[in-house]
Amino acid sequence: MKILGIDTSTSFFSxxxxxxxxxLYELRSERGFIKNSSAANLFDTVQELFNNMEDGNIDAxxxxxxxxxxxxxRVGLALAKGLYISKHIPICGVNTLEVIAWSYLSLDFIKxxxxxxxxxxxxxxxxxxxxxxxxxxxxxxxxxVCNPEELLNFINQKYKNKKMIIIGPGVKILKxxxxxxxxxxxxxxxxxxxxxxxxxxxxxxALPKIKKGHFDDPELLxxxxxxxxxxxxxxxx
Numbered sequence: 001m002k003i004l005g006i007d008t009s010t011s012f013f014s015x016x017x018x019x020x021x022x023x024l025y026e027l028r029s030e031r032g033f034i035k036n037s038s039a040a041n042l043f044d045t046v047q048e049l050f051n052n053m054e055d056g057n058i059d060a061x062x063x064x065x066x067x068x069x070x071x072x073x074r075v076g077l078a079l080a081k082g083l084y085i086s087k088h089i090p091i092c093g094v095n096t097l098e099v100i101a102w103s104y105l106s107l108d109f110i111k112x113x114x115x116x117x118x119x120x121x122x123x124x125x126x127x128x129x130x131x132x133x134x135x136x137x138x139x140x141x142x143x144x145v146c147n148p149e150e151l152l153n154f155i156n157q158k159y160k161n162k163k164m165i166i167i168g169p170g171v172k173i174l175k176x177x178x179x180x181x182x183x184x185x186x187x188x189x190x191x192x193x194x195x196x197x198x199x200x201x202x203x204x205x206a207l208p209k210i211k212k213g214h215f216d217d218p219e220l221l222x223x224x225x226x227x228x229x230x231x232x233x234x235x236x237x
Contacts, residue, residue: 001059003210004046004089005199008076009068009096010122010169013042014199017049017058021207023200025049043079058089060215062206064197065093066224067122067130067143073223081218090215092206095224096122097132097143099197100168102205104190105136117162120195121151121170124227129170133159145227148177155187162186167195 005016005026016026027045050058063080066073080091100120110116117140122130127147133140146154151174155164166174166189174189209215 001210002053002057003060003062003203003207004049004058004083005062005203005206006046006076006080007064007096007099007197007199007202008042008072009064009066009197010072011069012196012198013072013075014197015042015046015049016199016203017053018200018203021204026198026200028198042075043082046079046083058083058087060206060210061089061091062199062203062210063091063093064096064099064199064202065221066096067124067226068096068197068223070223070225073225077221077223081221084218091218091221092210092214093216093221093224094202094206094209095132095143096197097130097168098134098139099201099205100195101132101134101139103195103197103201104165104167105134106204111136115163117159117164119155119164119166120168121166121174122168123170123173127173128227129173130226131170143226148174152178164188165190167192169196 001020003018005018007014012028012030014026014028017024061080061083063076083089084091097120101118104118118134120132124130124145128145129151131144131146131151163186171189171191175191
């Protein structure tokens, strides 16, 4: 099964072609290094992928739907919907925090460890973070938007005796803040690009749903923002 993966949740745009869980091709590019339109660059890259494929057939699209950067998520969604309309390729949307958590929880060396809670974090801007909590059985509770102090207080109140691994693009903010805080030893922060979202990780996270035929209705699929945009907050005032 050939799957096109798309991730535009961060400042990096990433696309890939996978044959089930085998990566055939992956491109990752930071928007800041693209002079003209980053969206056009991404669309051209996908068109080139289709042109260079022997049969040109893609069976499914795996897409990160957020949380993440507001406009960037819409770029990825527009690309996926365009391919659905033109080529009738079904779409499977995946929560970006789930993608980050999967990148750690799927590692072989931690599969036998019990009681670990994985905490993916992403920048929500204005000093805030998108946060979720995962055990090996799945998500715990709801996604959150909070600042570093609120997150630390929440963890100390709810997860006092739990081993916690914090990963994702938001760890830079936490490291700067927690350097001056008394953080418990069972709370480990790992700063590594290995646990950043990418298109291939989106495919891996979506693969179980794709194989079961669980796809999204493109008419109803929208970016998952959690928090309001700046325009919405200004309008609310």
